[in-house]
Amino acid sequence: MVKTAFIDIKRTEPKEAHPRERLKNWNEYQQNLSDSDLKSQSSRCMDCGIPFCQIGMDLNRATTGCPLYNLIPEWNELVYQGKWYEAYQRLAKTNNFPEFTGRACPAPCEGSCTAGLVSSPVAIKSIEQAIIDKAFDKGWVNVRTPKKRTGFRVAVVGSGPAGLAGADQLNQAGHDVTVYEREDRIGGLLMYGIPNMKIDKQVVGRRVELLKKEGIAFITNTNIGKDITMAELRKQYDAVLLCTGAAKHRELLIEGRELKGIYPAMTYLTASTKHLLNPESTHPEISAKGKKVIVIGGGDTGADCVATALRQGCQSVVQFGKHGRLPNERTADNPWPEYPQVFKMEYAYKEAAAVFGKDPREYHVSTKRFIGDGGGQVKALETVAFESYFDEKGNKQLRENHEEKQTWAADLVLIAAGFEGAEDDVFENLNVENNNQCIKTKKNRFETALQGVFAAGDARKGQSLIVWAIQEGRKAAEEVDAYLSRKV
Structure with missing residues (x-):
């Protein structure tokens, strides 16, 4: 590496299609850097004695470093x-799905990058994607068939990243795996x-x-506990790994919630993708075309909406957010190597600004009730403002200011307020403890x-990141494999 590259070479972001152009299609908006740019970006890595990018832990309620x-x-x-x-071989050693x-x-690896202390962090994510994309293009990602089968059968319930990672590891261990x-x-989420x-x-x-080619x-289209009982599954398989996710969305139990035109964010996103993947469908089940849309919730899912x-x-x-606008730089209570809680213009907000001339986010907003049009359809919602204050212990808190009311026109409302955990029927149908x-x-x-x-995965840990x-899927697979080895 070049010893002072992290100072001498500036961080380069991946190229993006222009916001107005990419809104004409559903293609991926980011493009890989050139090989020469990737070489200079990788040279910014300091090869730290203690690489904080790898620590993988929860710190101050956020992920720091890479959990993989x-x-x-x-x-x-x-x-x-x-x-x-060789770079692909190193990457595949710890990560089943770098393309995801x-x-x-x-x-979070970039948030804890040591170079970020004195300059900007290494473009780790861009380099990771470039490695795996090149590996697929060059034909280096080949079918890996286990040399020997153990004869044990494992069922994996759920095909999100945890389920697929667990299935991959168990299959490579020689077990017969059904997802x-x-x-x-x-694919789950x-x-x-x-x-x-x-x-x-x-x-x-x-x-x-x-x-599939690996065995x-x-x-699909099979709901455990309904189409197949848990008892039947346990009888058919030597072990069962539940990776059902944390799909129970956080509701807004306020006046007018029963009105038409109000949906959980994931219901909306799923309907959109199903329409995209089904060429025979003429319209998505839920569409924002020509509508005044309000998204409640300030996170990534809200941005995707x-x-x-x-x-x-x-x-x-x-898009409504409960909290205020994040600062442009780290504050004293958000030191390195914590994940940086700083303001960003994510892809969705750049697109909205290109179309409507401004960032769509509104801060310190609390929705109090939905207003109907008299025919059962939502037409507006009423909000009050949040204000911050310090409690007796000096901790910053939020409270509603009911003197600052506002009414917003809306005929499509999407609730992206996060997830509470696994869905109720997981506990009802699978006989597991809550x-x-x-x-x-x-x-x-x-x-x-x-x-x-x-x-x-999220079913055990709660809503979290793909990494x-x-x-979780990898570690659970180790435990399942150890359990089966004791049955020999």
Whole structure:
């Protein structure tokens, strides 16, 4: 590496299609950097004695570093040397699906990059995506068939990143793995929860086809507990791994919620992607075309709703956030290596600004009631403002200021207020214990109280990042493999 590259060379962001141009289609909006740019960007890595980019932990209620413990300095060095195949080998050693994380992960590794202390962080995410994309283009990502089969059968319930990672690891260990998915396509949130402009569904399908060739069986349109009972599943398989996700959305139980035109964000995003993938459908089940759209919730899912509504041709779009605008730089209570809580213009907001001339986000907003048009359809909503104050312990808090009321016109409202955990029918149908809306497992373990039944991912941990889901799937697979080895 060049010793002072992190100072001498400026960080370069991935190229993006112009906001107005990319709104004409559903293609991925980011483009890989050139090989020469990637070489100079990888040279900015400091090859730290203690690479904080790899620490992978929750710090101050946010992820710091990479939970997959990716060998980031190693593959940065190899990219700098032009040894792309070797870089791919290092990347694949810790990450089952770099093509997903390189596109959809918020890159906590960059937030804890040491170069960010004195300059800007290394473009780790861009380099990661470039490595795996080149590996697929060059034909380096080949079918890996286990040399020996153990004869044990494992069922994996749920085909999101945790389920797919667990299935991949267990299959490579030689077990016969079947993945069950209640939707019509494999991929979980990768397929229906993240819009196509962030992860092209052909990228998901390409990996699924590879897993099939490696011996994993996939069964769709099957809801465990309804189409097949948990008892039947346990009887048919030697072990069961539950990766059902945390799909119970946080509701707004306020006046007017029963009105038409109000949907959970994930319902809307799923309908949009299903329409995109079904050429026979003429209209999506839920469309923002010509409508005044309000998104309630300031996170990534809300941003994806904004971007989707714009592509569908909405008349206007506003996104409500409970908290205030983030600062432009780290504050004293958000030091490195914590994930930087700073203001960003994400892809959706750049697009909205290009169309409507301003950032669609409104801050310190609390929705109090929905207003109907007299015929059962939402036509507006009423809000009050949040204001910040310090409690007796000196902690910053929020409270509503009912003197600042406002009415907003809306005929499509999307609730993106986060997730509470696994859906209620998971506990009702699968006979597993409920631990604060997550599947309860033994302490620091993945096995549930049911012998041979394990849980991983958001279903066990609660809503989190794609990198945590893959890590959970990998670690759960280790525990399942150890359990099966004791049965020999």
